[in-house]
Amino acid sequence: MSNFTELLHASLDQQNESIQSYEFEHVKVWLKKASTRHSIWIYTPLKWLARLLHIEALTPIPNYGGKKAIQCEYRRITSLAKLGVSTPKVLALCDNGILLQDAANGGQHVIQLDHALAQADGTEQRLKLYTDAMTEIQTLHHKGAYLSEAFVRNILVDAHHHFTFIDFETDPGEILNLKNCQIRDWLCFIFSSSYRFKLEEIEQASTIFYDALNKNKKVLREICKIGHKLQWILHFKPEKLGNDGKRIQKCMLFLKKLEQHEPLPMI
Known part of the structure; x- marks a missing residue:
């Protein structure tokens, strides 16, 4: 287990915010933890507007929260990084959280x-x-x-x-x-x-x-x-x-x- 993985597991239960920064081994990192999913009702007005005006691109994209959002973050960062798109570096991952390197560490x-x-x-x-x-x-x-x-x-x-x-x-x-x-x-x-x-x-x-x-x-x-x-x-x-x-x-x-x-x- 890497030091970053240890930090991720040790900090998850203690962290109250959904995202928080840490200084670890002279590296600034961000820990995003699984949080409550957004209510589906907040997407309803935009969903109906998109249908009424026939604007598919305005269809709301739900944030499911929890483990699914963490896995989505990891999957999307990984796929974009493979294409050479500049995204945060993933340092550690678990079901309930993801540890990302700060973009300024260069x-x-x-x-x-x-x-x-x-x-x-x-x-x-x-x-x-x-x-x-x-x-x-x-x-x-x-x-x-x-x-x-x-x-x-x-x-x-x-x-x-x-x-x-x-x-x-x-x-x-x-x-x-x-x-x-x-x-x-x-x-x-x-x-x-x-x-x-x-x-x-x-x-x-x-x-x-x-x-x-x-x-x-x-x-x-x-x-x-x-x-x-x-x-x-x-x-x-x-x-x-x-x-x-x-x-x-x-x-x-x-x-x-x-x-x-x-x-x-x-x-």
Whole structure:
């Protein structure tokens, strides 16, 4: 039994949080333990919205929690790592927990892309971060892969714009085909990144997105169709509902700008 395995077993029962960091043998590690599954009821509104609007990519992906989520995390990290996708290194595994090496142990300080976009020194730096993150996602998509929750909080970045992807407790591939898994990645990315742009930067960001995906017309047009179906949300002035509402507003504005680059065919 390795020292990391001993740490995993020794810490599981004592750890109260679902995820916690430790310093062990000069290495920073994260222990994720099996936790209670999410209630199926929280997925019901999104499930019905996806059905009503015929948007398969919005079908909610349940987090089953417990041992199943731990095994899913291990399976997804392992499969992505084999494709050369940067993910946390698995140090130890058991039914009720997984021990992961911190992404910064290569010597580079890393932060969530969400924070990096917020802290960027001006529009140019923010758009550069955004562009490089998109390129990284495209690279893994070209390998026939997809993420689990492609929100910018689940993407780590260092000063050299090297990206690491985290949080794999769900597997969209259990429910969706590859195309819709990848569309879902982009929808998660758009929703979470748009909030970090100023209103006057959203058009530039949408242009970058359009140019990047222009060679993959089927995916781009599907994203535009989804955005078109969701534009009614803007009539309810979501920005009046606090930060969550502003996230929705900026996401919808981004999708509206994107559709202007790629007008939908007249039927």
